[in-house]
Amino acid sequence: MESIESAAFSAWPSLDSQDLYGWHLRFADGYTKRANSANCTQDSEELSEPQVNHIKQIYQNRGLQPIFRLTSISAPPQIDSLLAEKGYRFVDMSLVMTTPLDIQRQAELPTCASSPESWLNIFQQVSGKLEASQAIHLKMLQSIKSPCAFAIKKSQEGLPTSCGLGVLEQGQLGLFDVATSPDFRRRGLARELCEEILQWGGQMGAKVAFVQVVAANSSAISLYERLGFRYAYHYWYRIGD
Numbered sequence: 289m290e291s292i293e294s295a296a297f298s299a300w301p302s303l304d305s306q307d308l309y310g311w312h313l314r315f316a317d318g319y320t321k322r323a324n325s326a327n328c329t330q331d332s333e334e335l336s337e338p339q340v341n342h343i344k345q346i347y348q349n350r351g352l353q354p355i356f357r358l359t360s361i362s363a364p365p366q367i368d369s370l371l372a373e374k375g376y377r378f379v380d381m382s383l384v385m386t387t388p389l390d391i392q393r394q395a396e397l398p399t400c401a402s403s404p405e406s407w408l409n410i411f412q413q414v415s416g417k418l419e420a421s422q423a424i425h426l427k428m429l430q431s432i433k434s435p436c437a438f439a440i441k442k443s444q445e446g447l448p449t450s451c452g453l454g455v456l457e458q459g460q461l462g463l464f465d466v467a468t469s470p471d472f473r474r475r476g477l478a479r480e481l482c483e484e485i486l487q488w489g490g491q492m493g494a495k496v497a498f499v500q501v502v503a504a505n506s507s508a509i510s511l512y513e514r515l516g517f518r519y520a521y522h523y524w525y526r527i528g529d
Contacts, residue, residue: 299462376526398439407438461489
């Protein structure tokens with residue numbers, strides 16, 4: 289499972305990072321908690337209160353909330369209770385789900401946007417996310433060094449209906465930013481798009497695909513289960529003031 293964590297860090301890159309006390313600190317100007325949190329790894333120390341405060345100060349010096357991302361596979365045993373005692377709020381229990389890609393799939397290859405910029409324009413239309421933070425999103429997309437499938441689907445009239453991002457990293461395919469326009473939901477378009485991205489990943493040599501999904505998002509979990517994804521491990525956040 290640590291190999292998935294490593295692949296996910298590269299597939300969904302931060303703009304800056306540092307390692308401290310065996311923890312992987314990621315910074316991306318506040319866009320997504322995944323890219324702006326202190327992440328436990330298999331080398332993470334059991335942090336003392338002064339060490340927690342040190343990490344907190346590093347994030348505050350960058351104008352960011354202190355966020356710790358803890359996983360079920362590598363979080364030191366006492367860190368969650370220490371953070372809770374210090375007032376760090378528990379949020380967003382999330383599942384990491386995986387599926388093998390060595391099975392036969394009957395999907396076409398996805399239609400892909402010509403650039404991260406054009407894909408992000410469609411993502412904004414489909415998801416409704418038009419806030420200024422999308423400029424940071426673009427920087428993150430442009431910094432991905434691995435093979436990518438900036439997948440899109442359009443209606444017969446040429447309207448964007450759904451989009452998603454597949455990133456091949458360390459022999460594993462990460463699936464990110466899957467979104468469908470409200471006007472085109474419940475038509476199986478997201479499933480078709482994901483099947484196409486999985487087909488692409490398999491042809492590119494990936495042996496397994498992974499996705500990270502908030503545990504409360506039952507509709508997304510149902511979609512991924514129909515695609516063959518199963519629970520691998522979970523993570524959660526502790527957010528300070």
